[in-house]
Amino acid sequence: MGELDAGLDDYGRVIELEPKQFEGWYNRGSAHIAARQYDDAISDLSEAIRLRPNVGYAYCNRGLSYLRKAERVKALADFEKGLSLWADMPLCYYGRGEIRLADGKYQEAIDDFTRGINSKPTAESLAQRATAYESIGEKKKALKDYRSALSLQPRLKTAAAGIARLTQNNQD
Known part of the structure; x- marks a missing residue:
């Protein structure tokens, strides 16, 4: 619906309530990408990956964030890791x-x-x-x-x- 700030706030509350849940971190990281807030996206997606390191699409989203920041080596590593987990x-x-x-x-x-x-x-x-x-x-x-x-x-x-x-x- 284009309500990125409200969505980010809601995901923040989810994370406060359940900080060990992958979904909150992943979803907020994805919302940060939509808002072009790539540093915040990388931070949240890194936490999601720490919680569930075998979820390929989390690496892909973090890779996209690195790519948009022109950090191509990190982006490529994440894309490769994501594809190794799910082709x-x-x-x-x-x-x-x-x-x-x-x-x-x-x-x-x-x-x-x-x-x-x-x-x-x-x-x-x-x-x-x-x-x-x-x-x-x-x-x-x-x-x-x-x-x-x-x-x-x-x-x-x-x-x-x-x-x-x-x-x-x-x-x-």
């Missing part, structure tokens, strides 16, 4: 793909984005995979992904720009 987590694939894309490891990025998209497609992941395809000269695959991204999110600027860039010299 079907789109968020970990998307995060790792984002790192690989930035590192110029385009085929590895495509592989990660594809694994995530096969489970839970998002406009952003399709646009990022399209960027990787474009980087290796796979124009048709890039256009298809940019168009799919726009079908999910019609105002996604990166997808619209990609289509414009790839079709400026000829009409596809």
Whole structure:
């Protein structure tokens, strides 16, 4: 509902009542991510992981927080750990793909984005995979992904720009 502050307050009360419960820490950490409060998210998710170290999605969320803080080594370690615990987590694939894309490891990025998209497609992941395809000269695959991204999110600027860039010299 967009009531992040109220949600954070409620999770804080849950943690006060039951500080040894994973769910309170995990949920408040996830709410901190939504509020773009990444240091607080990392703190809460680290406590959730301490309480239940075998829950892969907690590592994925903490990895996302590290990634948004540009702490790529820590982010990658968390994505890898999350995937080692549970191999079907789109968020970990998307995060790792984002790192690989930035590192110029385009085929590895495509592989990660594809694994995530096969489970839970998002406009952003399709646009990022399209960027990787474009980087290796796979124009048709890039256009298809940019168009799919726009079908999910019609105002996604990166997808619209990609289509414009790839079709400026000829009409596809």
